[in-house]
Amino acid sequence: MSAPDFTENDPxxxxxxxxxxxxxxxxxxxxxITQDFEWSTSEAEAFGARWKGRLETITATELHGAIEVxxxxxxxxxxxxxxxxxxxxxxxxxxxxxxFMQDSQEKAIGITANLVFFELELNSLAEDKIAALQADPAxxxxxxxxxxLARWRPYQLSEDMETLLQEKSSTGSGAWNRLFDETMAxxxxxxxxxxxxxxxxLNMLSSTDRAKRKAAxxxxxxxLGANKRxxxxxxxTLAKDKAIEDKWRxxxxxxxxxxxxxxxxxxxxxxxxxAVRDAYPDLSHRYYxxxxxxxxxxxxxxxxxxxxxxxxxxxxIPWPQAESTVLxxxxxxxxxxxxxxxxxxxNGWIDAPARAGKSxxxxxxxxxxxxxxxxxxxxxxxxxxxxxxxHELGHGVHQRLAAEQGHFxxxxxxxxxxxxxxxxxxLTFQKLLRETTDAKTRRALLASKTEDMxxxxxxxxSMLEFERAVHNERRExxxxxxxxxxxxxxxxxxxxxxxxxxxxGYQWFWSYVPHFIHSPFYVYAxxxxxxxxxxxxxVYQEGEEGFADRYLEMxxxxxxxxxxxxxxxxxxxxxxxxxxxxxxxxxxxFVTELDDMDG
Numbered sequence: 001m002s003a004p005d006f007t008e009n010d011p012x013x014x015x016x017x018x019x020x021x022x023x024x025x026x027x028x029x030x031x032x033i034t035q036d037f038e039w040s041t042s043e044a045e046a047f048g049a050r051w052k053g054r055l056e057t058i059t060a061t062e063l064h065g066a067i068e069v070x071x072x073x074x075x076x077x078x079x080x081x082x083x084x085x086x087x088x089x090x091x092x093x094x095x096x097x098x099x100f101m102q103d104s105q106e107k108a109i110g111i112t113a114n115l116v117f118f119e120l121e122l123n124s125l126a127e128d129k130i131a132a133l134q135a136d137p138a139x140x141x142x143x144x145x146x147x148x149l150a151r152w153r154p155y156q157l158s159e160d161m162e163t164l165l166q167e168k169s170s171t172g173s174g175a176w177n178r179l180f181d182e183t184m185a186x187x188x189x190x191x192x193x194x195x196x197x198x199x200x201x202l203n204m205l206s207s208t209d210r211a212k213r214k215a216a217x218x219x220x221x222x223x224l225g226a227n228k229r230x231x232x233x234x235x236x237t238l239a240k241d242k243a244i245e246d247k248w249r250x251x252x253x254x255x256x257x258x259x260x261x262x263x264x265x266x267x268x269x270x271x272x273x274x275a276v277r278d279a280y281p282d283l284s285h286r287y288y289x290x291x292x293x294x295x296x297x298x299x300x301x302x303x304x305x306x307x308x309x310x311x312x313x314x315x316x317i318p319w320p321q322a323e324s325t326v327l328x329x330x331x332x333x334x335x336x337x338x339x340x341x342x343x344x345x346x347n348g349w350i351d352a353p354a355r356a357g358k359s360x361x362x363x364x365x366x367x368x369x370x371x372x373x374x375x376x377x378x379x380x381x382x383x384x385x386x387x388x389x390x391h392e393l394g395h396g397v398h399q400r401l402a403a404e405q406g407h408f409x410x411x412x413x414x415x416x417x418x419x420x421x422x423x424x425x426x427l428t429f430q431k432l433l434r435e436t437t438d439a440k441t442r443r444a445l446l447a448s449k450t451e452d453m454x455x456x457x458x459x460x461x462s463m464l465e466f467e468r469a470v471h472n473e474r475r476e477x478x479x480x481x482x483x484x485x486x487x488x489x490x491x492x493x494x495x496x497x498x499x500x501x502x503x504x505g506y507q508w509f510w511s512y513v514p515h516f517i518h519s520p521f522y523v524y525a526x527x528x529x530x531x532x533x534x535x536x537x538x539v540y541q542e543g544e545e546g547f548a549d550r551y552l553e554m555x556x557x558x559x560x561x562x563x564x565x566x567x568x569x570x571x572x573x574x575x576x577x578x579x580x581x582x583x584x585x586x587x588x589x590f591v592t593e594l595d596d597m598d599g
Contacts, residue, residue, distance in 0.1 A: 010316065010380075010381065012316045012318060012381065013316065013318055013319050013379065013380070013381050014318040014319045014320050015319065016319050016352040016353040016379060017319075017345065017348065017350045017351070017352050018348070018351050018352070018353065019086070019090075019348055019349060019350060019351040019374050019375075019376075020347070020348030020349075021083055021086055021087060021374070023367075023371045023372060024079055024082055024083040024086075024367060024371055025079075025080075025083045028084075028087070028096075028100050033080060033083075033104075036076050036077075036079065036080055037080070037107055037111070039076065040073050040076050040077055040108075040111050041111050043069060043072070043073050044073055044111050044112065044114040044115055045114055047066075047069055047070065047073070047114070047115060047118075048114040048115065048117065050066075051066055051117075051118065052117045052118075052121075053117075053121070055118075055121045055122060055125060056125065056129070058133075059136075059138070060132075060133050060136030060137075060138035060139040061138040063133055063139060063142070063146075064138055064139050064140055064142055066118075067142045067145065067408075070115065070118055071406065071407050071408055072407075073111075073112075073115065074112075074407060074408075075368050075369070075370065075407040077108045077111065077112065078367070078368050078407070079367065079368045079370070079371065080104055080108065081101075081104060081105065081108055082365060082367040082368065082371075084100055084101040084104040084105070085101060085365070086365060086367075086374055086376075087100070087101070088100075088101040089358070089359040089363075089376055090351060090357075090358060090359075091185075091355075091357040091358060092181050092182050092184075092185030092186075092357055092358070092359055093182065093185050093186050093356070093357035094357065098178065098182065101178075102170065102178070105170050105174065106170050109166055109167055109169065109170055110167070112166065113163050113166060113167055116159055116162045116163045116166060117159050119149055119152075119156075120156055120158075120159050120162060122146065122149060123149060123150060123152065123153040123156055130146065130150065133146065134146055134147060141405070141406070141409060141560065142408075144409060144560050144561075145408050145409060148263070148559075151260055151263075152260070154250065155249040155250055155251060155257075155260075156249070157248060157249065161248070165245065172241060173238055173241050173242075176234050176237055176238055176241075176517070177238075177517055177518055179234060180231075180234050180514070180517045181359070181514070183227070183230065184198055184360065184512060184514070185197075185198075185357050185358075185359070185360075186357075187223060187227065188223075189201040189216075189219045189220060189223045190219055190223070191204065191212075191215050191216060191219045192212070192215060196219075197354070197356055197357075197358075197360065198360045198512060199354050199358070199360040199361070199378045200354065201216050201219055201220055202216075202220070202360070203354075203378075203380055203382075204216035205217060205220075205303055205305075205306055205307075206306045206307060206308060206382060206384065207307075208307075208308050208312070208314045210304065210307070213303045213304060213307055214301070214303050216303065217301075217302060217303030217503075217505070217506070218303075218503070218505060220505070220509065220512075221503065221504070221505015221506055221507075221508055221509070222505055224505075224508040224509065224511050224512060225505055225508045227511070228481050228485075228508050228511060229481055231508075231511035232479070232480075232481035232484055232511075234517065235470065235479075235484065235511075235516065235517075236474060236478050236479055238517060238520075239470055239471050239474035239479075239520075240474055240478075242254065242471065242520060243471065243474060243475050253266075254467075254468065254471035254472065254475075254520070254521070255269070255468065255471075255521045258414075258519075258520065258521035258522070261413065261414070262413040262414050262415045262525065263413045263415075263559075263562060263563065264413065264415050264528075264563065264574075265575070267575075268574050268575055269524060269528075271575075271577065271580060272461075272524065272527060272528055272531065272580050273461055273464065273465075273524070275531075275580035275581060275584060276457055276458060276461040276527055276531075276580070276584065277461065277465075277494075277495075279458075279584045279588070280458060280494065280495055280497065281497070282588050282591075283454060283457070283458055283584065283587055283588060283591065284454050284458045284495060284496055284497055285496075285497030285498065285499065286497075286591050286595075287450060287451075287454060287591045287594070288300050288305070288496060288497055288499040288500055289497065289498075289499040290591070290594060290595055291304075291305075291309075291447070291499075292499045294309060294310065295307075295310070298499070299499060299500070299501045300499050300500055300501065301500075301501045301503075302500055302501060302502050302503070302506050305451075305496070305500065306451060306455075308444065308448075309443065309444045309447055312441075312444040312448075316381035316382075317381050317382070317383065317385070317386055318381065319352065319379060319381075322379070322381075322385070322386045322389055323345050323389075325386060325428065325431070325432070326341075326386065326389055326390045326393060326424070326428050327341060327342060327345075328431065329390065329424075329427045329428040329430075329431040330393075330397075330424065330427060332427075332431065333427050333548060334548040334551070334552065336548075336552060337397060337548075337552065340397045340400050340401060341393050341396070341397050343372075344373075344375060344393060344396055347372075349372060349373065349374050349375060349396070350374070350375045350376075350377065351374070351375070351376050351377065352377045352378075352379040353378075353379065354378035354379065354380055358376075358378065359376060360378060360514075361376075361378065361514070362375070362376055362377045362378065362388050362391070362392050363375070363376050363392065363395075364376075364392045364393075364395030364396045364399065364421075366399035366403075366410070366411075368407060369403035369404075369405075369406060369407055369410055372400060372403075373395070373396040373399040373400060374396075375392045375393065375395075375396055376392075377389060377392060383432075383445070383448055384448065384452065386428065387425050387428060387429065387449075387452060390424045390425045390427070390428035391421040391422065391424060391425045392421065393424055394420040394421035394422070394423060394424025394425070395417065395420060395421045397420055397424070397555070398412065398417065398419070398420035398421070398555045401552065401555045401556040401558075402555060402556060402557070402558030402559070403558075404556060404558075405556075405557070405558040405559070405560050408559075409558055409559050409560045410558040410559065411558065411559045412558050412559045413559060413563075414519075414522060414525035415524075415525050415528040415529065415532075415563065416529075416532075416559075416563055416566065417525065417529070418525050418526055418528065418529025418530070418532075418533075419529050419532055419533060419536070419554075419555075420555050421529065422456070422526075422529045422530050422532075422533040423533045423536065423537065423551075425452070426533060426534075426537050429445075429449045432445055433445055433446065433449075439597070443594065443597050446590060446593065446594055446597075447594055449590065450587065450590045450591060450594065453530060453586075453587045453590070454587070456526045456527065456529075456530040457526070457527045457530050457531065457584070457587065458495050458496075458527075459495065460523040460524060460526040460527045461495070461523075461524065461527050462491045462492060462494065462495030462496075463491070463513065463515070463516075463523045464521065464523050464524045464527075465491045465494075465495075466487055466488055466491045466510060466516075467516060467520060467521055467523070468521075469487045469490075469491070470484065470487060470516075471520070473487075484510060484511075485507030485508060485510075486507070487510075488507055488508075488509065488510040489502065489506070489507050492506070530583065531579075531580050531582075531583025531584060532567075532572075532574070532583065533583075534582070534583035534584075534585075534586040534587070535572055535579060535582045535583045536551075536570060536572065537586070538582065538586065539570050539571065539572070544570075547570075550569045550570065553569075554566045554569070
């Protein structure tokens, strides 16, 4: 692969890499895209003709071959959609990119309509037939996939209904998702005579200049407030759409389908939520009261929540330094981890610059095992940006290692997908902390990490509580835009504590969160992953021999094992009531250390 292209934002950042998508396709006009659509269409039609209505007598050997073809079709279409989606994320305001993605999605959905029967008919087989197939060595690793498929058995609909839902998705929930993304990408936030993107204005909330933070907070609230009815309509429509499908499928709660997809038991998730909410006073309430004192006040304005400390090291970190910092932190833990990570920097797998139209935030997209993952960042040189790089690179490494499991089993449940990312952040943070000797700089670094952990655990659970309230109330009727703001403020005040001051505009901050739109109830996966990693890192600190090797084995397993199997080698069990406390205690310990420094 060719070396990555580079671009520049602030010259102090140095050249920033721009991804090269040619590992997927050369361009939207690449004839391979047409060839792959044609191949997938032909294979899907042949697959339907061969197997539809004929699975009752299928042997394990035949089923292995059938799943291989089914997986190959899905992977080929996933390659196209990965290319279309990544290209669109690079500029959400480009109409041609949006149209290409929409057209590709519609074609892919049309092709897979011929395959809907397969999983439905497999799940309709008698339980003794499925058990016999799973027990047969001829099925190989697909026995795991077949077992995972069975989770959905009680909730599947008729083939006609499933096909209808699939074909309408691009004009239903998919269309509302696209409307949200493109609206946010085109939205501009006026500040100091400039028109900022959402990524730029949100970045201003961690400026060293309090006047800029205040102006940014007010601009966000005013601009989102001016668009509140559109965002309320999107939110209401998607919540109702989910409620309708949940009712037909028979899910007991709005969160049930997410838990099922995450392969995590309801009681485990509830234990996590309860543990975090019970810990609010000892974590966020205590920390923000402490931070308010550092700023010389009893109260902390919401736009100061992520502000650097007055004595923080606010230097801009150039991209080459961020790269070396993260790779060295990975390499000190495991040379293999750094080896797997290095190609992201040298081969054009990262898109780092912040630019107009680009998708805000950051993500790691696995694409398909026959290619490689890609990372999207909006790098602006702050310590938090370095941590974001470490986080997304952790995802990318996890995705590369898990690729050996194949297209279906490489996909890790969201709860475990956050393990490598948060662990990568922790490795990078601990490296920076070890190298910091100045007391004030050390306090600032520790405070920044504590805030990141609070944002990952406390804030995400508060967002989950917002979602739960919204989806529950939407089942009773459309939610007024003002009520959405009230729910947001209720959950924020509970989680952040009495030390926070909010203005009227803050009630609309719920409306920019993309996870509410794209992946309902996704957010608890961050808290799950952070607490899990805290417990995991505690085991690592105890110096158990072979930890790094076992850790890499866990990542390489992808989605082929349940969380209980993956955690067992480390002596951890997510069903243990003390498990979540162990993770939360690490955050509480950081708050205590900061309090002691202050004393």
